Amino acid sequence: MNWIDIGPIDSIPLYGARVIKTPVGCVALFRTGQDEVFAADDRCPHKGGPLSEGIVHGQSVTCPLHNWVFDLNIGEAQGADEGRISTYPVRVEAGRLLIDGNAIGKRSAA
Amino acid sequence: MTQKLVIIGAGMASGRVIEHLLDADPNAYDITLFNAEPRGNYNRIMLSPVLSGEKTYEEIVTHSDDWYAQNGVTCRFGEHVVNIDREMKVVEGENGHVPYDKLIIATGSAPFIIPVPGHDLPNxxxxxxxxxxxxxxxxxxxxxxxxxxxxxxxxxxxxxxxxxxxxxxxxxxxxxxxxxxxxxxxxxxxxxxxxxxxxxxxxxxxxxxxxxxxxxxxxxxxxxxxxxxxxxxxxxxGIRPETRLATDAHLDVARGIEVNAQMQTSDPDIYAVGECVEFDGHLFGLVAPLYDQAKVLADSLLGQPSAFVVKELATKLKVTGCDLFSAGDFAGGETREDIVFRDPSRGIYKRLVIEEDRLIGAVMYGDTADGSWFFGLIKDGTDIEEMRETLIFGPAFQGGASADPLSAVAALPPEAEICGCNGVCKGQITSAIEGGATDLGAIRAKTKASASCGTCTGLVEQLLSVTLGDEYAAPQAQPICGCTSHTHEDVRRLIKSQELKSQAAVWQELGWTTPNGCHSCRPAVNYYLLADWPLEYQDDPQSRFVNERKHANIQKDGTFSVVPRMWGGITTPEELRAIADAADRYNVPTVKVTGGQRIDLLGVRGEDLPAIWSDLNGAGLVSGHAYSKGLRTVKTCVGTDHCRFGTQDSTGLGIKLEKHLWGSWTPHKLKLAVSGCPRNCAEATCKDIGVICVDSGYEIHVGGAAGMEIKGTEVLCKVETEEDAIKVISAMTQIYRENAKYLDRIYKWLAKVGLDWVKTQIVDDLENRKALAERFALSQSVYRKDPWAEHAQNQTVRAQYAPLANLTLEAAE
Missing domain, CATH: 3.50.50.60 (FAD/NAD(P)-binding domain)
Known part of the structure; x- marks a missing residue:
């Protein structure tokens, strides 16, 4: 693992998301009502909707374009829809957001 | 010559008589008003809110001392009338006599006191x-x-x-x-x-x-x-009519003072009105018939033909949280039949009483939404034989005339598309049903049919019915979503009655099965809370659909569209230059003129939104809320300013309305238009609220739509002044905000509550109209502001439009 400090957890609103640009594309960091943080692709496999703009509920997010719902633990679309988004290791330490640089295509934190 | 009119009793009935007289001919009568209470007229119906502390006396006064003075009414308040001398035509007050040409007795009613020992103790x-x-x-x-x-x-x-x-x-x-x-x-x-x-x-x-x-x-x-x-x-x-003065004056008195249909007593120069009256064996305690009497009495005094008739009455209890309705006659009987519906866990009870295929009585508790519809059936004596089977489910279940709607659905081929939004055909739905999806929710989860705009819900339910036969029981009411078993209507009612003022309180108290809702219920609950508690509840952006959170419309490629407000469709060269400059500076690929008379900049990148707003703000442009379930535009024609047919200043009124209403959130989008004459160039008759100007004033229309459904408006009322038009429209907006289900446009909501009910609330009941307009003003004190300026100027908020970090640059080394 190669943890990169992204910033304070408060930079993401509760029930909200923020985007980071990475070598593997835009990644959305989600913060749930229970203060958990998840990282996943910011692109819905259906029509490319920006998931970071969706409504965060439970441990899921709903795509703003056509209401596909993804479980943020595994990235799997729920219900009738079939599709998956990649998820990335992320954790919170002392109020800071840390993402695994290896997983998002960065060789070192330098 | 001006005649002398003396009125005994300043209550709601006589107050209404005076208003009608002054409206029709202020000089017809010289009015003297006696009142035993040391004050003028106030809205007695609202004493309960005063008692509970929800209102103050000042808020329920209908006629102030100033009002009487301005209208030349001589007030003798706090003075008891001792006697009426019919021969001399004089009213004898405690402080002196007043002669009359015409006299109105409006002494109301006295409380019935049970003569048990101790009834006269001071407390x-x-x-x-x-x-x-x-x-x-x-x-x-x-x-x-x-x-x-x-x-x-x-x-x-x-x-x-x-x-x-x-x-x-x-x-x-x-x-x-x-x-x-x-x-x-x-x-x-x-x-x-x-x-x-x-x-x-x-x-x-x-x-x-x-x-x-x-x-x-x-x-x-x-x-x-x-x-x-x-x-x-x-x-x-209980109460009994206060008839002492009439009895002493030897007028005909039974239980109340007897009057004819012109409200005349047995003395042609003496009239009576209100709770002291008996007409055709009836006594009156509710306000609606008293107002009818007042109108008739005023007409009679002005020499116009008019007659009072007794109408059916409906009752509601003014205790917050106790929702009951009753109308007509509901005693049982051999020739009568009952239809009863119960839902014990939700405390709902409905009973209809039918005699000879006519509805004659209705009692409802817990869910009274269909009350006015049933009341209409009772009043009109409608034959209900055809709809008897579904009558109790209310107007929503009385579909078209088709003999068997199911046969049409049964005849569709498997490849027929049922759900246009998600491209689901009949075959997919029937195989889902055969695979075990036996209700609407399961079909939505499995196929997505009816899960988007919902207009095909009826078709999907019919398919369920055709495929499953008797095994399928159509649900009586749909819950908001899978998070709760409550319907939208229930949640609205409970938020008010239990005074739930946060989303967490709603989830907890109403037993949500998910920790914090979902994308369906969160925006609805957020709306209900902010509409009901404008001061206490803080709007939650994270419970809003992206468009309302980012104050721009998301497009299919993730970019946004930006629409600045053009008040009443009027703009200036400066504004147009600012829009053109912004389009250049932010490389806006498409500039389009909208149907709401303004300009849409399509294809703006999310990160650029605060900057483009800041630029537009600089030219005085603010958000057009083209993205909101709220006030969109007020479309206008040019009216008297330029048009040779214009009857009123339609543009001016449109601008005033837009400045009054902008920023407000509503259950669904709210579009208005003002046309300067009946040629209707602003297309006001397919708007949620429309105004058609005519020579004599303003026709206010409601309930139009030109979207998934096309619907012409119906006339709410006609008013004479711009000021009244704005008041009625404020009240209309507020009553819709307070009562409608989230995502129901006005026309959908009207189909449930009935235009007649809305008319009783805001056309007939002026107090209520005023109260609604005041609540709207209170809400606007919080929400009438430009969200673009707020977001662009607040650095913390502004930062959220940009990526949190950019890790691509270092990766390139």
Whole structure:
């Protein structure tokens, strides 16, 4: 693992998301009502909707374009829809957001 | 020559008579108004909110001293009338005589006092006027125990108000169940349960034997021998017409003062109106017939033909959280049949009484949304044989005339598309049903059919019915979503009655099955909370769909569209230059003129939004809310400024309306238009609210739409001034905001509540119109602001439009 400090957890609103640009594309960091943080692709496999703009509920997010719902633990679309988004290791330490640089295509934190 | 009109009693009925007279001909009569109470007219119906502390006396005054002075009404308030001398045509007041040409007796009613020992102790109070109300409020401040004798409308309102004031309240009722004149036993039981749940003790079949105490009431003794301690006793067992003056003057008096259809007593120069009157064997206690009488009486005084007729009445209880409705006759009988619906866990009870294929009575408790529709059927004597099977489910279930709607669906081929939004055909749905999806929710989860715009829900339900046959029971009401079993209507009602003021409170108190809702219920609940508690509840951006969170419309490629407001469709060269400059600076690929008379900049990147807003703000442009479930545009034609056909300043009114309404959130989008003449160039008759100007004023239309459904408007009312038009439209907007289901446009909501109900609320009831407009103004004090400026100027918010970090640059090394 190669943890990169992204910033304070408060930079993401509760029930909200923020985007980071990475070598593997835009990644959305989600913060749930229970203060958990998840990282996943910011692109819905259906029509490319920006998931970071969706409504965060439970441990899921709903795509703003056509209401596909993804479980943020595994990235799997729920219900009738079939599709998956990649998820990335992320954790919170002392109020800071840390993402695994290896997983998002960065060789070192330098 | 001006005639002398003397009126005895300044209540709601006579107040209305004076208004009609002044409206029609201010110089016809020289008016003297006696009132035993030392004040003028106020809205007695609103005494219950005053008692509970929700309103103050000042808020319920309908005619102030200034008003009487301005209209030249001579006031003799606080003065009792001693006698009427019919021969001399003189009214004898305590402080002197007043001659009359015409006289109106409007003495109202007196509370009925049970003549038990102790009924005259000082803290035994009736409940009729402001003094009674104040006495109760004062007593509530001192003592802790109140006994209310009488479990009718007034008694229960008194009990609820005293409970609100913190007293321990016991209601004694002689009969077997509460409000027995308006409710049957089952509804009475539910009402009792609701009252007991708020801590009010109810004793039925309780006859009062005596009120005990020395110098003041201390306890109430029942026939059963039980004694109840009391610091305050309220007697609300009924009223009787106040007829003493009429009897003394030898007018014809039965239970009330007898009048003919012109409201004339047995003396042609003396009229009577209101609760003191008896007409055709009827007495009157509710306000609607009193207002009808007032109109007839004013017409009679002005020499215009007019006749009073007795109409059916409906009753509602003004106790927050107790939702009951009754109308017509609901006693059982051999020739009568009942249709009953119960949902015990939700406390819902509905009963319809039918005689010879006509609805003659309705009692409802817990869900009274269809009340006005049933009331209409009763009033009109509609033949209900055709719809009998689904009658109890209300107007929503009375579909078209098609003999068997199912046959059409059954005949569709498997590849026929049912759900246009998600491209689901009949075959997919039937195989899902055969695979075990036996209700709407399961079909939505499995196929997505009817999961987007919802217009095909009826078709999907019919498919369920065709495929499953009798095994499929159509649900009576759909819950909001999978998070709760409550319907939208229930949640709205409970938010108000339980005073739930946060989303967490809603989830907890209403038993949400998910930790914090989902994308369906969160925006709805957020809306309901901000509409009902504008000051207490803080809007939650994270519970909003992206467009309303980012104040721009998301497009299919993730970019946004930006639409600045152009008030009433009017713009200037400066504004157009600013828009053009912004389009250049932010490389806007498409600039389009919208149907709402403004300009759309399409394809703006999310990160650029605060900057482009800042630029547009610089030229005085603000958000057009083109993205919101809220006020969109007020479309106008040019009106009298330029058009040779224009009858009024339609552009000016449109701008005023837009400046008044902008920023408000509504259940669904709200589009307005103002046309300057009936040629209707602004297309006002397919808007949610439209105004058609005519020579004599403004026709206000409601309930149009030109979207998934096309719907022409219906006329709400006509008013004479711009000011009144704005007031009516404020009230209309607010009543829609307070009552409609989230994502129902006005026309959909009207189909449920009925235009007639809305008319009674905001056209007929001027007090209520005013109160609604005031609540709208209160909400606007919070929400009438430019969200673009707020987001662009707040650095923390502004930062959220940009990526949190950019890790691509380092990766390139």
């Amino acid at each position: 035994v109070i009736s409940y009729r006027d402001l003094d009674d109300t104040n006495a109760m409020i004062e007593a509530a401040g001192k003592g802790s125990k109140a006994v209310v004798i009488g479990g009718g409308l007034l008694g229960l309102e008194a009990a609820a108000g005293l409970k609100e004031r913190g007293m321990n309240v016991t209601v004694l009722h002689l009969m077997g169940h509460l409000m027995e004149r308006q409710l049957d036993e089952a509804a009475g039981y539910l009402l009792r349960k609701d009252l007991e749940a708020r801590g009010i003790t109810v004793k039925t079949q309780a006859a009062t034997k005596a009120i005990l105490g020395e110098g003041r009431a201390e306890a109430v003794l029942l026939e059963s021998g039980e004694t109840l301690g009391a610091d305050l006793v309220v007697m609300a067992v």
